[in-house]
Amino acid sequence: MKAVYFAWVRERIGKSEEEISPPAEVVTVGDLIAWLAGRGEGYAYAFEKASVIRAAIDRVHVKHHAHIADGREIAFFPPMTGG
Amino acid sequence: MKAVYFAWVRERIGKSEEEISPPAEVVTVGDLIAWLAGRGEGYAYAFEKASVIRAAIDRVHVKHHAHIADGREIAFFPPMTGG
Amino acid sequence: MRKIRVQAEDFDAAAEARALSLGRADVGATVTFVGYCRDEGGTLAALEIEHYPGMAEAEIERVVAEAETRWPLIGVTAIHRFGRLAPGAQIVMVAAASGHRAAAFAAAEMLMDYLKTRAPFWKQAIRADGTREGWVEAKDEDADSAARWGAAEP
Amino acid sequence: MRKIRVQAEDFDAAAEARALSLGRADVGATVTFVGYCRDEGGTLAALEIEHYPGMAEAEIERVVAEAETRWPLIGVTAIHRFGRLAPGAQIVMVAAASGHRAAAFAAAEMLMDYLKTRAPFWKQAIRADGTREGWVEAKDEDADSAARWGAAEP
Numbered sequence: 001m002k003a004v005y006f007a008w009v010r011e012r013i014g015k016s017e018e019e020i021s022p023p024a025e026v027v028t029v030g031d032l033i034a035w036l037a038g039r040g041e042g043y044a045y046a047f048e049k050a051s052v053i054r055a056a057i058d059r060v061h062v063k064h065h066a067h068i069a070d071g072r073e074i075a076f077f078p079p080m081t082g083g
Numbered sequence: 084m085k086a087v088y089f090a091w092v093r094e095r096i097g098k099s100e101e102e103i104s105p106p107a108e109v110v111t112v113g114d115l116i117a118w119l120a121g122r123g124e125g126y127a128y129a130f131e132k133a134s135v136i137r138a139a140i141d142r143v144h145v146k147h148h149a150h151i152a153d154g155r156e157i158a159f160f161p162p163m164t165g166g
Numbered sequence: 167m168r169k170i171r172v173q174a175e176d177f178d179a180a181a182e183a184r185a186l187s188l189g190r191a192d193v194g195a196t197v198t199f200v201g202y203c204r205d206e207g208g209t210l211a212a213l214e215i216e217h218y219p220g221m222a223e224a225e226i227e228r229v230v231a232e233a234e235t236r237w238p239l240i241g242v243t244a245i246h247r248f249g250r251l252a253p254g255a256q257i258v259m260v261a262a263a264s265g266h267r268a269a270a271f272a273a274a275e276m277l278m279d280y281l282k283t284r285a286p287f288w289k290q291a292i293r294a295d296g297t298r299e300g301w302v303e304a305k306d307e308d309a310d311s312a313a314r315w316g317a318a319e320p
Numbered sequence: 321m322r323k324i325r326v327q328a329e330d331f332d333a334a335a336e337a338r339a340l341s342l343g344r345a346d347v348g349a350t351v352t353f354v355g356y357c358r359d360e361g362g363t364l365a366a367l368e369i370e371h372y373p374g375m376a377e378a379e380i381e382r383v384v385a386e387a388e389t390r391w392p393l394i395g396v397t398a399i400h401r402f403g404r405l406a407p408g409a410q411i412v413m414v415a416a417a418s419g420h421r422a423a424a425f426a427a428a429e430m431l432m433d434y435l436k437t438r439a440p441f442w443k444q445a446i447r448a449d450g451t452r453e454g455w456v457e458a459k460d461e462d463a464d465s466a467a468r469w470g471a472a473e474p
Contacts, residue, residue: 006372007455056440059374077372079458080436080474081436082440083355142224142225143221158221160286161288162303163284163285163286164287180337184334191356196354198350201348267432271353274351
């Protein structure tokens with residue numbers, strides 16, 4: 001699946017998107033965050049406070065307990081500050 | 084003092100303004116409404132439901148218990164429907 | 167910055183709202199309300215709006231001054247028309263500018279609620295067949311809306 | 321009638337609001353909100369707004385659809401800019417048209433509260449001395465404002 005990153009999540013990881021292939025035991029958004037956090041220093045920094053990270057699957061907001069299932073694009077970003 | 088009338092109060096009385104000289108015992112706005120109501124058929128019709136009539140003295144809203152005192156212009160009108 | 171007008175002519179709500187923020191960098195939000203004459207499903211040909219000259223302006227000033235004591239407003243514009251207005255015509259506008267959106271929203275809404283119940287204007291409906299339907303009656307819901315802000319009936 | 325735009329270019333809030341009532345006699349009220357970039361007392365040189373293309377439009381659509389289920393709206397326009405915006409620049413607008421003013425006010429205010437907390441935009445502050453102040457932090461008060469309408473955090 002494709003992972004996309006925005007704002008300081010993007011800056012800390014150092015890229016705006018990438019293809020990822022998490023193992024089968026990564027079921028939920030929360031699992032995926034934990035798995036990504038173990039991929040290196042930038043990832044660890046981006047996801048150090050997992051509870052503040054927001055996620056969207058295929059451009060719809062989801063909670064951390066949501067299943068990543070057949071999602072094609074998963075996004076991670078900080079709380080939004082538009083408007 | 085000058086009395087001015089608006090909307091259906093004006094229509095029922097048949098004039099938009101007039102000079103009035105109420106007797107000394109007419110002290111409050113409510114007294115003045117009762118006194119005016121006795122001046123003829125149009126006045127009686129205009130003031131038949133005194134409680135709905137709004138008043139202003141010198142262009143400031145007042146209640147019926149307000150004293151007419153040194154007011155130069157007193158206005159009577161229905162509840163407002165602007166906006 | 168306060169601009170209050172009571173007039174027969176139409177107004178440019180857009181230009182009025184824009185004027186509140188033009189050349190300023192402290193305005194974070196403007197909220198603009200425009201009220202229109204509706205045709206009530208084709209039954210209404212026009213509204214005739216009567217007003218109390220002098221008091222209408224003075225009362226709107228008082229209402230705006232009241233809003234300014236409640237919220238940190240950078241500018242307020244209020245314009246109310248009188249005379250005969252056809253369906254689709256603009257009747258009234260208020261625009262409020264503030265550093266923050268909550269103040270601008272609250273002020274614009276309070277201004278409209280107060281204008282409806284305190285400003286000396288009276289509407290008469292003219293039917294599509296040319297007859298006068300008579301004076302529009304004040305709505306309890308308008309008094310209730312004004313009461314939300316702590317307004318006593320005038 | 322729904323118009324949703326996410327764009328770098330400026331917009332004409334006035335023309336957008338007017339378009340909602342033009343040639344119609346069933347619109348009784350329009351409420352237009354415009355949010356501006358403030359200079360924060362001279363310390364801010366610009367905002368850089370990042371967004372999630374595709375999701376930004378989709379999420380605003382969902383927010384507007386939600387407002388339409390709550391109030392009888394005749395038209396809604398929502399425009400949000402991205403990119404670098406100088407102090408005084410327009411950032412966002414929402415305009416809501418309805419038969420009655422209460423619906424137009426409530427819808428415009430809900431749309432802004434939801435946009436702030438649900439639409440995928442992120443602001444970065446650029447200081448007057450050219451340095452990046454960093455990412456603007458989400459405010460608890462914005463989440464609280466959205467919660468008034470029953471919105472869960474996204």
